[in-house]
Amino acid sequence: MASSINSTDIDAEFPIAGQDNDSQGFRDNFSTIKNSLATAKSEITDLQDNTAKLNADNDFNGNKIQEADLLQTTEVVYSTGNITASQNISFLNGHYQIIQVGADVTLTLADWPENEKLAKIRCEIKSDGSARTITWNASGGGSFRAPDGDTNTLVVPADSSDSNAYPLFVDFWSHNGGQTVFRNTSAQYFPNGSEPS
Numbered sequence: 001m002a003s004s005i006n007s008t009d010i011d012a013e014f015p016i017a018g019q020d021n022d023s024q025g026f027r028d029n030f031s032t033i034k035n036s037l038a039t040a041k042s043e044i045t046d047l048q049d050n051t052a053k054l055n056a057d058n059d060f061n062g063n064k065i066q067e068a069d070l071l072q073t074t075e076v077v078y079s080t081g082n083i084t085a086s087q088n089i090s091f092l093n094g095h096y097q098i099i100q101v102g103a104d105v106t107l108t109l110a111d112w113p114e115n116e117k118l119a120k121i122r123c124e125i126k127s128d129g130s131a132r133t134i135t136w137n138a139s140g141g142g143s144f145r146a147p148d149g150d151t152n153t154l155v156v157p158a159d160s161s162d163s164n165a166y167p168l169f170v171d172f173w174s175h176n177g178g179q180t181v182f183r184n185t186s187a188q189y190f191p192n193g194s195e196p197s
Contacts, residue, residue, distance in 0.1 A: 003043060005036045082128055083107070088139065091119055101156055102128040110139040112178035120173040127156040138181045142174070146183040154185060 009032045015021035052058045076094040084102040088110040099107070113119050125134070134154045138144060144152060156168060169186040 003039075005039050005043070006032060007036060010036075089121065089123065091121055095120055096122050096124070098124045098126075100126045100128060101132040101134060104133040104135075106135040106137050108137040108139050109142075109172055109174075109178065109181055112139075112174050112181075115177045115179075116175065117177075118173065118175045120171065123170045123172070125154070125156055125168045125170060127158055129158055131158045132156045136183065138178055140178055142178045142181055144181050144183050146185075150183065150185060 010029055011025060014025040014029060052060075075096055077096050077098065078093040079098040080089070080093075080100070082100045082102040083105055086106040086108070088108045089097060089099070090111040091109070091113065092111045109121065132155070134156060136144065136152045136154070154168065154170065171184045171186070172181055174181045
């Protein structure tokens with residue numbers, strides 16, 4: 001966007017040396033300078049408020065970033081802590097969430113973005129040392145779609161609390177604001193690719 005600062009109306013040849021100069025010329029120049037400084041302040045404030053920063057978090061407020069070549073980008077990891085009561089798993093906490101369950105609970109996928117925006121959540125799930133059952137729910141009356149034979153419950157095995165961590169991974173995604181949530185549950189992962197004896 002072009003700047004609206006007006007520098008062309010400043011008379012750079014005023015005052016003229018060696019002659020009596022009308023004070024109106026001073027007033028005109030000072031007025032133009034003052035107005036230009038006010039415009040510069042407004043434009044700089046807009047830049048400070050509405051442009052990406054290298055020294056602060058940025059919220060693009062739903063605006064598109066396109067034609068970008070990403071390098072060395074990461075995603076935030078959010079840990080829920082030990083969950084012992086039914087609660088929401090919010091998309092607002094990020095794409096990768098580590099969940100430990102300390103009781104049989106219902107976890108509700110919530111806070112999906114608006115319709116026609118693809119959103120994904122991957123859950124890394126561990127128990128507290130006992131086998132636990134999670135019942136999945138979708139906020140706002142949304143429904144799940146999953147591979148044949150998959151249900152809305154997940155049993156988290158006791159050994160998933162081991163220090164070597166044998167977590168389960170469950171992927172969720174929606175493109176219509178959570179009205180339809182697709183789910184895929186991965187097999188349990190073990191160290192070095194082999195199950196414990």
